[in-house]
Amino acid sequence: MAKRKPATLAGDVPSRQQIWESIRTLKASQRTITMDRLNLLLPKMPESRITDYLRGLVAAGYVERRNPNKAIGDVAEYELIRDIGFEAPRVRRDGSEPPVPGREQLWRTMKIIGEFTAQELADAATTPARSIAVNTAHEYCQFLAHANYLHITRASGPNLPARYRLASGRWTGPMAPQIRRTKELYDPNTKAVVYSRVTKTEGGEP
Incomplete structure (x- = not known):
């Protein structure tokens, strides 16, 4: 798979904000959150960036895995359980919060x-x-x-x-x-x- 280029220049809408808005869009339309669906909503976003942020949201308690014991080949499914509104949570991969810029x-x-x-x-x-x-x-x-x-x-x-x-x-x-x-x-x-x-x-x- 070809490596994707970052979606924005420095100073544009942060990638976490784009991912968070996509997660909320899926939630609002009552569609299960999966990586395939996030990739479709964010075609120019590197998949690793989406994965890292999603992992941080899970660790921080904003998102929950719906099938943590999925069988091999099953698609990982997620659910937004703590929606704090428009502004994306600022979290590291381990769920901790970095200082505000x-x-x-x-x-x-x-x-x-x-x-x-x-x-x-x-x-x-x-x-x-x-x-x-x-x-x-x-x-x-x-x-x-x-x-x-x-x-x-x-x-x-x-x-x-x-x-x-x-x-x-x-x-x-x-x-x-x-x-x-x-x-x-x-x-x-x-x-x-x-x-x-x-x-x-x-x-x-x-």
């Missing part, structure tokens, strides 16, 4: 704290499991502001950091907009590129 922490925090500077956002988003650098918060705020997700309430000046707040109606969902390696901002909630930064050599902004 930095930009996801920033995205969730800015909805809560109201108005903020990059430093204030980084401080508020930092947890014992993951520290957020102010430079990371600053770059993320700039991209979100260019895409009109953030409103600048105070422009930056000499020794004066810019202040931001989430613009009205711009919370598009729980998944954090991602900065691609190509310096585009991609929103996995809307599945759209919402901002592209043109480099200075191309005649645009730096």
